[in-house]
Amino acid sequence: MPFSDAFKKFKRLKFFEPSLGVLGFFFVSVCVILCFFYLDYRAAAKGFRFSGQSERYMWLQSNGSSKDFRVEFLGEDGGECDVFDGDWVWDESYPLYQSNGCPFLDEGFRCSENGRPDLFYTKWRWQPRYCNLPRFDAKLMLEKLRDKRIVFVGDSIGRNQWESFLCMLSSAIPNKDSIYEVNGNPITKHKGFLVFKFKVYNCTVEYYRAPFLVLQSRPPSGASQKVRTTLRLDQMDWNSGKWRDANMLVFNTGHWWNYGKTIKGGCYFQEGAEVKMEMSVEDAYQRSIETVVQWIDTVVNPNRTQVFFRTYAPVHFRGGDWKNGGNCHLETLPELASSLVPTESWSQYRIANSVLSAFSNTSKAMKFNVLNVTQLTARRKDGHLSLYYLGPKLSPASIRRQDCSHWCLPGVPDTWNELLYALFLKHERTSTLNASTNSMPGMSWTNSLLQ
Secondary structure, three states: OOHHHHHHHHHHOOOHHHHHHHHHHHHHHHHHHHHHHHHHHHHHHHOOOOOOOOOOOOOOOOOOHHHHHOEEOOOOOOOOOOOOOEEEEEOOOOOOOOHHHOOOOOHHHOOOOOOOOOOHHHOEEEEEOOEEOOOOOHHHHHHHOOOOEEEEEEOHHHHHHHHHHHHHHHOOOOOHHHEEEOOOOOOOOOOOEEEEEEOOOOEEEEEEEOOOOEEEEOOOOOOOOOOOEEEEEEEEOOOHHHHOOOOEEEEOOOOOOOOOOOHHHOEEEEEOOEEEOOOOHHHHHHHHHHHHHHHHHHHOOOOOOEEEEEOOOOOOOEOOOOOOOOEOOOOOOOOOOOOOOOHHHOHHHHHHHHHHHHOOOOHHHHHEEEEOOHHHHHOOOOOEEEOOOOOOOOOOOOOOOOEEEEEOOOOHHHHHHHHHHHHHHHHHHHHHHHHHHHOOOOOOOOOOOOO
């Protein structure tokens, strides 16, 4: 067979056409996928929100067009709005302050200064579904706090929130030297309590370390040798006398209520003179919350003190805990849909919620507000210290010793304080309305605006 005939037959076989078709299909598929992620990123940056547990990636209206059906939380129609039901939206006007501009911030919370390369975690704002929160106004809040005390009580996550509040308020004070710790104590690594005074406004912003809220003390005589300390479930922490007359009182607890922080270390539970050797951590935690609520009801003067109980802030360790390689350092975006983890799976949230709900139809319920941040915080897996908590010289930490409990500042605790601010202003306006309507003959006031 001549060579030319053989070559013509070879060309007719068309070996390459199927391969080109496959490559073309692959190329088109890759383009479609890349376009999806590009649009997804643009949606996050422009404030689009994903919502709904059944349709996780359903497109919703943009933040601008969705304002039509929202009311103002502080307005007349905002009283029934659940400010804890909403979404995280991108907001270029955030954060409310910069860590390098706040001298009242523990070195360990300064993630950007400690080497964290991204700032995405500072740009998310909480948007309630059916109303708009007031933007935090530091000068207005300081005026409201003039000659008053606000006290934060709880564990180190409560301290996280307290330092956030200090930075938010101090952003309105040009002369930072006019803000000082009254006993001269440094803010870094100091345990016990700290009281910062804003001299111009004669107000104090205070933190008291009480991770259990109830009293931790020595065991009674005759107790088992296994008992090194006890938690007195029927008595408040010994510093509680210093909190009771505050004008605002913010409680939190939960992170220390686990086996490792209690029974494993020889810390058992006591009621009266009896050490309850068989009592579980969950039952003890429930009993302690009951004690806190009873203390608020019997000791705190509601005409003077506004009380808030902040719910549990979830941790986000993956693949272990802080001792054995749990990590979160690769998380740079929040969960933009509702958290996939039901709140009932956090025993601390479930137990506290059951106790607080039990008082919902009693006089005690009117004496405190629940700052229900658990679900909204569960979505912020991107906001933790992770590797960036050892200071600028030693960070990042070992990849096997990450902190996925505490929060970068500025960051998520700022949102807790924005909600605190909104509820505080709402309470003040409701109280003013109550006083004015009660002073008018024939008028009665309802508590429809209370949360």
